[in-house]
Amino acid sequence: MTTEQKQLIKATVPVLKESGMLLTTHFYQRVFSINAELKNTFNMANHQNGRQPMALAMAILAYAENIDDPSVLLSTLERIGHKHTSLAVRPEHYTIIGRHLIASISEVLGTAATPTLLDAWTAAYEQLANLMIGIEADLYAAQETKPGGWTDWRPFVVNAKIADTSGNTTFYLYPVDGERVTDYGSGQYLNVRLFMPELQLFQPHPYRLESLSNGLYYSIVVKREPGKLGSVSNRLLDEVQPGDHLDLSAPAGVCPIPILTEPPTVVAHQGGCPMHQVP
Ligand code: HEM
Incomplete structure (x- = not known):
């Protein structure tokens, strides 16, 4: 990016932030009306409550503010990269999102x-997208090479599906292929990811x-989300x-710190992540 382009970007960030909600609402309406297949990647319930719509576009504006x-922002981008790889976001998606953002x-x-x-905005977005695609490529490669990954x-x-007295239910999930899990x-x-018939979408x-890693299965605790339309948790509890x-x-x-099979002897904190040390 040229120095002039960076100046232009910084000069428009406040204006775009002022119109933040307008921009993000417009952006998501555009994405979902033109590329409706992406409704399967996003959790649409998060869009109804207005929480998620801000996140993506606001992160792009924060990046623009720090364009110099x-x-x-690297640790933030790493956290977002984890989120994206757990939702199968791929480089071709960045092209689509970039097109909608600039428009x-x-x-x-x-x-x-x-x-x-x-x-200038196109150049800024491309730079950010390439950074994120690189971070995510490393994460995907690491996932693929891990045993059971x-x-x-x-x-x-x-x-199995076991309810406790507080109303939460633990689901025990085994891979259909019977192989190891990471x-x-x-x-x-x-x-x-579940198919939601009322939305005709995967969500x-x-x-x-939370439990200990065992290489064979995962367990998750599912809590009811009262009144939430299109709730994956409610469907898991009621239908699955x-x-x-x-x-x-x-x-x-x-914070990928191994969950231990023995209680830790030392518990310290580093960078906000709980650290456990094996005896
Ligand atoms: C430079 C581009 C992008 C930026 C800066 C960005 C930023 C973000 C941020 C800040 C979050 C919230 C993270 C969290 O909750 O911890 C997020 C979540 C997400 N992003 Fe991105 N993103 C970008 C591109 C994309 C692309 C290309 C896709 C694919 C279509 C995508 C799909 C998602 C999804 C599905 C979520 C989770 C939202 C949900 O729960 O529904 N993002 N992104």
């Missing part, structure tokens, strides 16, 4: 969106992995039975 030194900026800014400005979605069967660390999660939902199949992403999330 994007390295300050949205143009449509929201109107005549203020000169060709020079749009070129995989990328994208792997079919699992519900082996280990995970404290704080990691995986996404469960993902993240669940934290032992013997049914689900798609799972591989464990993801920063």
Whole structure:
């Protein structure tokens, strides 16, 4: 990117932030009306409550603010990369999202969106997309080479579904292929993907992995989400039975510290992640 382009980007960030909700709402409407297949990748319930719509476009604006030194955002990008790889986001998706972002900026800014400005935003987005595609390629490669690892979605069967007295239900999930499953660390999660007939869409939902890694199966705790339309958790609780199949992403999330089979002797904190030391 040229120095002039960086200046232009920084000058428009405040304007775009002021119109943040307008920009992000417009952006997502555009994405979902033109590329409706992406509704299978996003959790549409998060869009109804307005939580997610801000995240993607706001992250792009935060990047633009730090265009002189994007390295300050690396740990954030790494966290987003984990999220993306657990949802099977691929490089071709970046092209689609970039197209909608630039068109949205143009449509929201109107005549203020000169060709020079749009070129600058295109260059900024491409730079960010390439950074993220690189981070995600490394994460996918690591997932693939881990024993029992995989990328994208792997079919699992519900082996058991056990409710506790607090109303939560633990699901025990075994891979349909009967092969090993990869280990995970404290704080990691995986996404469960279910077909939701009322939406005619696949929908993902993240669940934290809390028990010990065992190489054979995963267990997740599912809590009811009262009144939430299109809730994957409610469908798991009400409709999914032992013997049914689900798609799972591989464990993801920063802080991949092995969950121990023995209690730790030392517990310290480093960079916000719980650290355990084996005796
Ligand atoms: C430079 C481009 C992108 C940026 C800066 C970005 C940023 C973000 C951020 C900040 C989050 C929230 C992370 C969290 O909750 O921890 C997120 C989530 C997500 N992103 Fe991206 N993203 C980008 C590109 C993409 C692309 C190309 C796709 C694929 C279509 C995508 C799909 C998603 C999905 C599905 C989620 C989870 C949202 C949900 O729960 O529904 N993102 N992204």
